[in-house]
Amino acid sequence: MKSRGKSIVLIGMMGAGKSSVGRCLAQRTRLALVDIDDIVASRFGISIPEIFSKHGEQGFRDAETEALRTLTATGQAIIVTGGGIVLHDENIDILNPLGVIVWLDGNAEMLFKRASRSGNRPLLQSENPRKAFAQILQTRLPLYAKIAHLRVDTSVLTDEEVAVAILSKVRRLNPQPGSPIPATAP
Numbered sequence: 001m002k003s004r005g006k007s008i009v010l011i012g013m014m015g016a017g018k019s020s021v022g023r024c025l026a027q028r029t030r031l032a033l034v035d036i037d038d039i040v041a042s043r044f045g046i047s048i049p050e051i052f053s054k055h056g057e058q059g060f061r062d063a064e065t066e067a068l069r070t071l072t073a074t075g076q077a078i079i080v081t082g083g084g085i086v087l088h089d090e091n092i093d094i095l096n097p098l099g100v101i102v103w104l105d106g107n108a109e110m111l112f113k114r115a116s117r118s119g120n121r122p123l124l125q126s127e128n129p130r131k132a133f134a135q136i137l138q139t140r141l142p143l144y145a146k147i148a149h150l151r152v153d154t155s156v157l158t159d160e161e162v163a164v165a166i167l168s169k170v171r172r173l174n175p176q177p178g179s180p181i182p183a184t185a186p
Contacts, residue, residue: 006076007031007099008170011144013137014083015115016104017154017162022080024163035080039067061088068094083136086143095147100170103148104162106155108137149173 008025010018019035026033037048040063044051051060064082068091071079079098085091095101106114112133145151150169154162 005097005099007079008077008166009079009081009095009099009101010104011081011085011095011101011148012083012104012154013106013111013115013140013144015111015113015117016083016106017114017159018080018083018104020159021104021154021162021166022078024159025078025166028163028167029078032075032077033080034071034077036064036067036085037080037082039070040064040082043067057084065091065094071098083140086140086147092147100173101147101149102166102170103144103151104154105144105151106153108134110155111137 008029008031010022010025012018019037022033022035025031040051040060041048043063043066044055046054048060051063055063061084064085065088068085071094076099079095081095085095112130115133116129150166150173152162152165152169157165
């Protein structure tokens, strides 16, 4: 089996809690937090919704891939990805060697409710956001399942509970020295 990096990579649908859980994991493990959306927004100097508006989804996806390419030199970290990261094969090829890929999943209703809460999700700016969400979810579910090493259902757990579940699963998956979890993690 090919050697895997020492990071924890969070994937999953919008609304799954990747950013919030990523912050909890970073705090618990004392690892750096790398958020791909933040890198992309910083490069453009504008918000994600503005990037979608000015450059379209393809412009955003291209910038997302470019941001991922910079991670190959990143040390051990908690890496938070955007929900559509799985749409391009190159992204998957970049993510796989970085570390343990954890799919944050949940029931569709809960994911939609969380994702639509802020009102700033570009892909939900449609006449029927629920239908758009369902179509996106249907496309992405098999892609998440295909690349994830672990899956955690976030439907009824707090962000802290999800972080604890991830750390426990990663320890069981990777118990040897050099695992993505420092021995000092609470």
